Amino acid sequence: MIFKFKNARQETENQVTDESVYRQRRELLKKMGYFGAGSLLASSAANAGPLDWFSSDDEVIFKTKALTFSKQTDDTQKQTPVEKATSYNNFFEFGTGKSDPVKNAQEFNVDPWSLSIGGLVEKPITLGLDDLYSSFELEERIYRLRCVEAWSMVIPWIGFSLASLLKKVQPLSSAKYVAFETLYDPKQMPGQRNRFVGGGVDYPYVEGLRIDEAMHKLTMLSVGMYGNTLPPQNGAPVRLVVPWKYGFKSIKSIVKITLTDKMPPTTWNILAPNEYGFYANVNPAVDHPRWSQARERRITTGGLLAQNRIDTLPFNGYDDVARLYKGMNLKKFY
């Protein structure tokens, strides 16, 4: 007899794979080491996955919790499996390799957390960890995430509109921009302790949006993904998600939001102004100086032969935001 539950979650292939099975596979990978980088230096080359002979990933695992939220049911895009979205990350505070954050962030402590919202506002507030989950109605939003490195994922985030938070603090009319700042805690973040681990970035990581971008309904503060609270490698406990901009705009582990009248500095723009602008809107017509942005590799399931290379869409396909940039030369303001 087959029972079908009305609200049963659609099981994806990765959810069916028994955890012990993929752990075994990972063990095998680890034992093989990494001929390329591993033989000369313990590298954090873009992608050094299974090269870690000396540490094992099975002791401490950051505990996430299930969230209560309204599900998004009208999206049919093929999602990135949760274990890829949580093990292939750019979060230089935990190392520059894509698999560094999942390895180095598991002991990250988010309790207590304090997110302060201030600057040019009527009512500055500070949210603690629990407030992040309880102050606003949580909703799921399935967004495409396009990395400036020309790969992309489809991720079910959970969170709330940044606009709801901003309305609560009541921005002054003089507020033109919103500045964001990641936690600065070298004790917990090896990339902030050591320039070689952190890729030579000046920490804390900072980002910014124009106020109309921040108020747009698509812009969200995310506190969870795939049904649970965020794991640290994805920016626990609270991060920004701006789906029409390159991923580096979606700043992680935020402690401070400041409304200001000046365009705030942004980390990648400081590091390489000719490569990363303040706006960083996804735009297939404007190449990164060193690579093309016309197409992207969509990370879902399947091995080498199933890799999906697709056209990149202006504003990552979120056309509604085009009106925010009417009359602007997007080649100049990249």
Added chain:
Amino acid sequence: MLLMSPRKPIRVPRYLFIACHLAVHLAPTIWLSVIFYLGLQDELGGDPVQYLLDFTGIGALNLLVASLSVSLLAQHFKFAQLMKLRRPIGLYSAFYAFAHFTVYIAFELQFEFNMLVSEIIKRPYITIGFVALLILGLLSITSLSWIKKSMGRKWFSLHKLSYLAVLLAGFHYLWLIKSGWYEPVIYLVIAGILLFMKREKLRKL
């Protein structure tokens, strides 16, 4: 050199040397096959294409550095047999470089050949990587014994291009990373040391 030069030349028994030779052939081939197989099975993390690109690229660079170190080691340890391993190591470096290029064409560009041409022209780091690849290709072809013999002294002059290749490959790496610099710089420093130690020979072009 860190280690004292031994007084007596080193010579290992024939069976041991054959084992070394075998290892030089088997290690890079089996390793690449396994990584490729894992890629097919989706066991290489989030982005198997990027993984393979990194693996083959850094593998080629490591093998190239190794092949250029062989003569120094052989000289230092008076270990003449080692010299026989130089050619296969160099050839595997070229093999990895071609695998790198093939992965780029097949999986990164998915056979968009227009894009290939425009990227080689437009992106300086790809241009120099491509030049390094051409050099390694040329050196591989001229490694055939009968070509080598017929070239005489010119062969040695030509194969000094391997030092240009390692420098180009090092800069190719340095130029493509998003931030930080220390890993490619380590390779460039090693290349610099090799060039310095062989400066006398390199002068006689």
